[in-house]
Amino acid sequence: MRILIANDDGIDAPGLALLERAALKISDDVWVVAPSAKRTAAGNSLTIARPLTMTRLAEQRYSCSGTPADCVLTAMTWLFKDGKRPNLVLSGVNDGRNVGEDIAYSGTLGIAREATFWGIPAIGFSRVKNAEVAESDADYLTKLIQELWIRRPDWVAEGEWLSINLPSKLPAALRAARIGRDKVGLFSETLKEDGDVTEIMVPRGRQDSSTPGDENTLMAEGFAAINRLKWAGESPLPKALLDALS
Numbered sequence: 001m002r003i004l005i006a007n008d009d010g011i012d013a014p015g016l017a018l019l020e021r022a023a024l025k026i027s028d029d030v031w032v033v034a035p036s037a038k039r040t041a042a043g044n045s046l047t048i049a050r051p052l053t054m055t056r057l058a059e060q061r062y063s064c065s066g067t068p069a070d071c072v073l074t075a076m077t078w079l080f081k082d083g084k085r086p087n088l089v090l091s092g093v094n095d096g097r098n099v100g101e102d103i104a105y106s107g108t109l110g111i112a113r114e115a116t117f118w119g120i121p122a123i124g125f126s127r128v129k130n131a132e133v134a135e136s137d138a139d140y141l142t143k144l145i146q147e148l149w150i151r152r153p154d155w156v157a158e159g160e161w162l163s164i165n166l167p168s169k170l171p172a173a174l175r176a177a178r179i180g181r182d183k184v185g186l187f188s189e190t191l192k193e194d195g196d197v198t199e200i201m202v203p204r205g206r207q208d209s210s211t212p213g214d215e216n217t218l219m220a221e222g223f224a225a226i227n228r229l230k231w232a233g234e235s236p237l238p239k240a241l242l243d244a245l246s
Helices: 014-024 068-079 107-117 137-150 215-220 239-245
Strands: 002-006 029-035 054-058 061-064 088-095 122-127 160-166 174-176 189-194 197-201 224-230
Touching: 002 014, 002 068, 014 029, 014 088, 014 122, 014 137, 029 068, 061 068, 068 107, 088 107, 088 137, 107 122, 107 160, 107 224, 122 137, 160 215, 215 224
Parallel strands: 002 029, 002 088, 029 061, 088 122, 122 160, 174 224
Antiparallel strands: 054 061, 160 224, 189 197
């Protein structure tokens, strides 16, 4: 079984090392391609028609100068262009939850989404900040990944992937979550003004809002929250609208 691991926190992130340890308990054919630096909120953006630098750090381990989604793209078009593609793509473990609007912004989930474009099952893992990290966390992830792989007929479909938000303490039971609303980028700070030029910054932070059954509520209750996300497909426009525009 070939597993590809990527993240958006960078090649040296503890969450990446944790996910790699868990994957190596499943297979010895594990490949890591991760950004050379932190690429938070990069979404599913790609680097097209500009050079990318791939640095081999160890056997089956590379850093990429591009975005999180570039890590999948470079793996498919360069590393595996003449060989077997991965059976599974794992993303994370992100340093911080990915809930609500993060589904659109998250580089962690952008990786999983890009994997589905290549027809590969994918799971994105995120975890609350300042978690109670323990040596047994890798064992928990190994068991969870193995169970999900065994049961892949229940969740693998074209254009669909899983997002799992882990609470502070593991092990944790898994619960299906509603997608909540927890806005990031609520305000900006003015750093410098020089005539017509103003330099601003949007600081980190979120509302920390929750509603019953959403990801934040479940994690606060000690559960791991799972969502099945989808990009494929379309919603038909109402006939009345089309008639009105004709």
